Amino acid sequence: MFALTNVRIFDLQNYYDNGYIIFNEKIKEVGDMAGFRDNGYEIIDGTGHLAMPSLTVAHTHIYSTFARGMVIPFNPANFQEILEQLWWKMDSHLTGEDIYMSGIVSGVDYAKNGVTTVIDHHAGKKIKGSLTLLKKAVCEKVGLRGSFCFETSDRFDVDACISENNNSADIFGLHASMTLSDDTLIKVKDSLGDKPVHIHAAESWMDQENCLSYHGERVIERLDRHGLLNKNSILAHCIHINEDEAEIIEKNGCWVALNIQSNMNNAVGLPDYKMLKEKGIKCLIGNDGMSMGITGEWMSLYLAMKHRYLSHTAFDMSDLLTVIDNNNKYVNETMDISIGRIKPGYDADLLSIEYEPPTPIGKDNAFGHILFGLSRAFTPEHVWCKGKHIVRHYHVSDELEKKYKEAKKTAEKLWERIKSDSYNG
Ligand SMILES: [Zn+2]
Structure with a gap:
């Protein structure tokens, strides 16, 4: 004791x-x-x-751990090209070792930054068993609490994504409307039950544009039509949603995860917190993998919302406290724990x-x-x-400190594979 x-x-x-x-x-x-x-x-x-x-992080991507400092050809004209030139290139080279070691590195960094509960959204070419590797590293080895799901997408073998989520996740991972066909969403719905989903929603205007032109409806309407918006789903970003979509989110008891630093880094815009609040939506705070901490996101959200509304009072400390506390409420409700x-x-x-x-x-x-x-x-x-x-x-345990240092070798090998693909592919 x-x-x-x-x-x-x-x-x-x-x-x-x-x-x-x-x-x-x-x-x-x-x-x-x-x-x-x-x-x-x-x-x-x-x-x-x-x-x-x-502390708790409500939306992150541990698979992005080894992107830190990586230099590859990168000159994106839009959000889709950011995904194509960086993240999809990275995740398509991840091996089991990379996944496990990214869990160790991020787990140790999270712990040292005071974060002990993470909600992760994983992607990669290795699908089967990937979530178990993350749990082994982050939860068993480092000792944090975690919720992990695999971002189902038409980029991958959809059946493998579905079974990985069904076998190893408490929340069902989906990438984003723009990478999911109707056939895939129908398949997901068939096996979903009442499990919540975790998806990027209207992160960039391209997600809405794609949805409007291919499906004649908006992103949240589409997810709702497919019956995917189960209670306690996490919709990350929701920057380009309108009031009707916000009402659908609220009605279904879903939560919106805000990730301001990532939004600014990707130049996709900022969420309309005032509108989300007026519609009664419960907002969470994540980092989208931009860091292995969360307090920087607190400050960024606080500053960005004042800036967005050109108002000192549009987003005050009590709003920020509400969002931080919502992270605790969400994990207490969905992970059957009692923290905060x-x-x-x-x-x-x-x-x-x-x-x-x-x-x-x-x-x-x-x-x-x-x-x-x-x-x-x-x-x-x-x-x-x-x-x-x-x-x-x-400090964490000697064993973990040693493992953390060994990760550089794993990152080096991963970078070599990505670079040879980027320059020769
Ligand atoms: Zn994300």
């Missing part, structure tokens, strides 16, 4: 200036230090630290980060301190997932 002591605690709702947390897999006791009694716990002194629930608060009975998914506030701090402004004082370089000293101490004094 651990006791994190002398620590400032903030869980987005409750605040202790000098508190303690006693926990194993579950949080047992939380309170002011004045009430702490040592019963032989493993004590972690949290002096000068802030304890928070560890530091209260007895909750799972011990926690972090402790060094922070000495240079200005007064309390319950009402603690999130402002996190956003402006910590979010740009969010590096916790300790991270626990299910009570397991996965980051201790900024």
